[in-house]
Each structure stands twice: as structure tokens, then as C-alpha cells.
Amino acid sequence: MKGRVTLATVASSAGVSVATVSKVLNGRSDVSRETRARVQEVLQKHGYVGRRPEPVTRATVELFYQGVLNSYSVEVIQGVIEAGSAAGVDVVVSSHPHSKHARGNSRAAGWIREMIAADRRAVIGITSDLTDADLAALSRARVPLVVVDPVDIPQPDVTSVGSTNFAGGMAATQHLLGLGHRRIAYLGGPPTSGCNQARVSGFRNAMDAAGVPVPHEYVWLREFLYDDGLAGGAALLDLPDRPSAIFAGSDEVALGAMEAARARGLRVPEDLSVVGFDDTQVARLASPPLTTVKQPLREMGAVALRTALQLAAGEKVDSHHVELATTLIIRESATAPSRLFSVAAS
Incomplete structure (x- = not known):
């Protein structure tokens, strides 16, 4: 058969209504076993390809790490990714948040534009040394930030996760x-x-x-x-x-x-x-x-992810700095x- 196969074509070949074919495609239970088998056989015979489903939009979180990846950072990243999967959130990992060639406010503004364009829900940094311009740009854009083991002592209003x-x-x-x-x-x-x-x-x-x-x-x-x-x-x-x-x-x-x-x-x-x-x-x-x-380390990453989502949802967190116990x-x-x-x- 030439041309695109339609639901009407399948229905006519199977001797059923278009509504019945639609029910079979959608997995509805109110179709007899015999009818379902006949419709599925015709669908397969004609190689029916339905309309592409609408893409499912999932929240995304940006995770960046500055420097060389090592055994420490891999463990933290794994914790973030596992927690993101459990929360139904995609985690996008990048080596650094912006171009090293840019400077000052223009660099920060460019990075934030990228975050907004990509519709990032929040940002998580590992041992990051963000500048005041970076922090100010994130604050203006209302993109929540959580830092794991910041290089510098964090500002009071910067949420961070570490250990004892x-x-x-x-x-x-x-x-x-x-x-x-x-x-x-x-x-x-x-x-x-x-x-x-x-x-x-x-x-x-x-x-x-x-x-x-x-x-x-x-x-x-x-x-x-x-x-x-x-x-x-x-x-x-x-x-x-x-x-x-x-x-x-x-x-x-x-x-x-x-x-x-x-x-x-x-x-x-x-x-x-x-x-x-x-x-x-x-x-x-x-x-x-x-x-x-x-x-x-993995729990530190997981706490960072959950805290970032809390902030993105407009919820208050108990503390701007969380320390997990060492052993x-x-x-x-x-x-x-x-x-x-x-x-x-x-």
C-alpha cells in the first residue's frame, strides 16, 4: 500500500471502527481478545507508525565541577545523579559553568542567559570558586544555587553541603x-x-x-x-x-x-x-x-540535589550550610x- 497508513486504513482492513483501533493503540481494556489480536495483526502488516508523542518535559538541574575529575568528585556526582533519577529530574553535568575567557559581569551574564534558555531548575556546584558577579547574577535570575565543599568560605546566603x-x-x-x-x-x-x-x-x-x-x-x-x-x-x-x-x-x-x-x-x-x-x-x-x-560523598551529592529542588520550589531550608557526619x-x-x-x- 502506497502513502501513509492511517487509522482509517487499519480500521477498514480489520473490519472495525477507528475508535476501536485507537483503543487498541492506547492499551484500553474494553476490547475483546480476538478483536485486539486482529487489529494488532493489521497494524503490524501495514507497518503503522502513529503520530510522534509529545515530548515529556522534565525538570533539569545543572551540575558543574571546576578542575580535574578525581575519585572524590565522581562519588559526589554519582550521588547527585542517583538522587535526580529518584526525583524524576535530569542532571546535566558540565566541567565549568562558563567560558574562562570571559571576565566579570559579562561572563556571569552570559552564563545565566544559558541557564535561563535551557530552563534549568537549579544549579549545583562541586568545590566551585564562584565570583561575586556569578552569585549576584544567579540571585537576580532567581536560579537557586547549592555548593558542595566550596573552595572559599561561603557567604551566609549561599547554601552549601559539606561534612564534619x-x-x-x-x-x-x-x-x-x-x-x-x-x-x-x-x-x-x-x-x-x-x-x-x-x-x-x-x-x-x-x-x-x-x-x-x-x-x-x-x-x-x-x-x-x-x-x-x-x-x-x-x-x-x-x-x-x-x-x-x-x-x-x-x-x-x-x-x-x-x-x-x-x-x-x-x-x-x-x-x-x-x-x-x-x-x-x-x-x-x-x-x-x-x-x-x-x-x-554520595549522600552529600543527594542532599545537594534535594536542597536545590526545595529552593527551586520556593521552600525554606533549615540551614544554609549542612554538615554530614564523618567516620x-x-x-x-x-x-x-x-x-x-x-x-x-x-
Whole structure:
């Protein structure tokens, strides 16, 4: 048969009404089994293609991450995507929110125009360093923003999600102190990072409470990546009085420090104890498995998504900053210091 097959064509071939064919196509139950089978046979025979259904419009949320994707960010992104799926919301992931070549208000305005044109319900940023112009543009456009672990200390009216970094820093340090270590170094992320500042503060608080001084060179700050742990670990382990333990601000940094130790013929944990932060997959795959402070990273992403939707719906949130609890996970990368360090500390 030439030309487009219509409902009338199918109805005529099957010996039924157009209404009956429509009922079969829509899955209605008020059609006999025999009639349904006959209509379906004719539909298949003629290769009937109905009208394209109207597209289903789903709410979308923009999720952006600035910097190199790592084990930490992948866990948070997974949490956002899973929560979005459960809420019936599409999550669009981008590496950064706007062109790095633009500057100031024009950059922010261009980004917001893109958000409005794409009908984004809200924006979620991971460790983002948004400018005042970005924040002002989002506010003017009334596009809700939720930031996970902001690089800078968030403004009071910027909603953010993090973890109990101070408590986690204390727990990691107290664990090493409890094992008998006194030469404990901190190897962490950017000095301006809010979560890093909290972890350093927890580290120093635990050391002060134990009456153990921290030499200036025992605190080494750069980024939260493997290469930074490798460089920082090398710097710490090449000191004349090298540490017996390193508390790393992320699991990737911890693995870098472990590799720096291996390259110097040092064993973990016999010659150097290492504790990380995050409890990403790399912590479980490390050799030896890494003792670390667990952040509920996927739950942080899920909370960020749910909070963003609350704000988009005009609902009030209980707090502009949510902190989820951290937990120390003890594995095999930390043990009591060797006799050499025990004698030196006595």
C-alpha cells in the first residue's frame, strides 16, 4: 500500500471502527481478545507508525565541577545523579559553568542567559570558586544555587553541603596519637579551601591537646590530587627529622605520599603510617588498604540535589550550610611507630 497508513486504513482492513483501533493503540481494556489480536495483526502488516508523542518535559538541574575529575568528585556526582533519577529530574553535568575567557559581569551574564534558555531548575556546584558577579547574577535570575565543599568560605546566603571536616581531622590525628606517633605531618589541599582549613584546624587541635608541637615544615598545602601527595610526601620524607606518620587531606594525596615512601625504600605502615580523608574507592584498592576518614560523598551529592529542588520550589531550608557526619575507617596503612621513632621521641 502506497502513502501513509492511517487509522482509517487499519480500521477498514480489520473490519472495525477507528475508535476501536485507537483503543487498541492506547492499551484500553474494553476490547475483546480476538478483536485486539486482529487489529494488532493489521497494524503490524501495514507497518503503522502513529503520530510522534509529545515530548515529556522534565525538570533539569545543572551540575558543574571546576578542575580535574578525581575519585572524590565522581562519588559526589554519582550521588547527585542517583538522587535526580529518584526525583524524576535530569542532571546535566558540565566541567565549568562558563567560558574562562570571559571576565566579570559579562561572563556571569552570559552564563545565566544559558541557564535561563535551557530552563534549568537549579544549579549545583562541586568545590566551585564562584565570583561575586556569578552569585549576584544567579540571585537576580532567581536560579537557586547549592555548593558542595566550596573552595572559599561561603557567604551566609549561599547554601552549601559539606561534612564534619574539623571532627574528621581530629579523629584522624587522635588515631595516630593513640598509636604512639608524635612526629605527625599534615599533607593537604589549598590554604583557601574551607574544608581544608577545617581539617588542618582539627589536626592542630588534636596535637595541641596532646601537648605535641607541630614544626612549621610539617604542614604542606597544595591541592587534593595524587601528584600533590607525591610531591608533598617527598618533601616531608626528605626532611632531616622526617615524620613517622602523615595525615593526608584526601585519599589521592595519601596514595601519593605512600608512593613517595615506596620510592625511598620505606614501607607502609612499618616505616611510615598514613591516614587519608574521603574513603573513596582508591582507599579500598590501595596497598595496603588505607585507613581514612569517611565522608558520605554520595549522600552529600543527594542532599545537594534535594536542597536545590526545595529552593527551586520556593521552600525554606533549615540551614544554609549542612554538615554530614564523618567516620574514621581503620584499615592497614597505620600502625605504631617503629622503635627508631619511639626512641627519638622519648
